Amino acid sequence: MADKKNVEQECEQEEVKATNDSEDAASDVKETASEDEMAEETSEKESKKKDSRDVKIEELEDKVKRQMAEFDNFRKRNEKEKTAMYDMGVKDVIDKLLPVIDNFERGLMGIEEDTTDPIAQGMQMIYKQFTTMLDGLDVKEIPSLGETFNPDYHNAVMHVEDENCGEQEIVEVLQKGYTYHDGVVRHSMVKVAN
Template sequence: MQERRLKENQTISNEEEIEEKNSEVVEEFLDDEKVRLTAELKEINEKYLRLYAEFENYKKRVNKDKEELIKYGTESLLLELLPVIDNLELALKHASDKISEGLVQGVGITLKELRKTLEKFGLSEIEANGKPFDPLVHHAMNQVERDDVDEKTVVEELRKGYIFRDKVLRPSLVTVSKKPVVSEREEDSEKEIKINKIIEEES
């Protein structure tokens, strides 16, 4: 009987040990699984965040491209129309007496309406004559000596320039002033005149 009890106790003890070991194994497995799943979840989350960021950047790029297209979509058309404006201006400038007055007026009205329409789309003329030379909007074709204006002033506009919204569509072709080169003779004669004036004032 005692032996039987001992065997039963031993069996219970063995079962408890097995159960404890099983419990430890299960716990260890669950811990490993938890670590693995946490790492996997973290990796998936990072991938998701990267993809989300890339998608957001893509959306921003598409929106920016769309805005640029809307804003500057007519740029190439306007660029093609500039020679038409140039030719109409030349026609008016060189209109002779032989051409009927009505035709000249018609060309003038057409040019005026064309300019007005293009202004609605954001096209504006670059101011040039009498303005200081600005390499961002003016393209100097030549220089002339002038003493009646400041140096590097636009004295003649050879071809009109245009700005489309905030972008230079075509720079103005201009002639720019420079200081006259004074020869030694002129310099000497100027000095002589000044000396003569001083002598006259003193006497």
């Protein structure tokens, strides 16, 4: 009997061991599953953190690009304004010099071309220097005599009927006109035929 009891106790112990082993295995499975779930949760949290970081990085990169574009536009606009101010200043100075050049031309009309008078030669040299300076600044005389009247470049102050001339033909230039970089500084004052 004692053997029977021992056998029964051993069986019970084995059952308890088996139950414990199965419980341990189940708990191991649960632990593994919970570890997997935790790993998934942490990876999800990390990916969310990474996603939010990526979004923040993209936002900052976009902001930097916009700032750079804005600065580039500012620089270009500033350069255009500077050029426009320079051109306005040059036009203003040229406009003030043109009456002086007109007076030189009137003075030179009264001088013979082959003269040896040093004053006359000095005036011719100064006039040549003026015209060279104007060419260097890209100031051009508006072609007028014999041309067709163009209100963009010419100012008609007189009208004459002449059968030998064409329609709206300029027959006399009363005052020369000039352009600076394709913009009119002063219109030519002209007499127009027909």
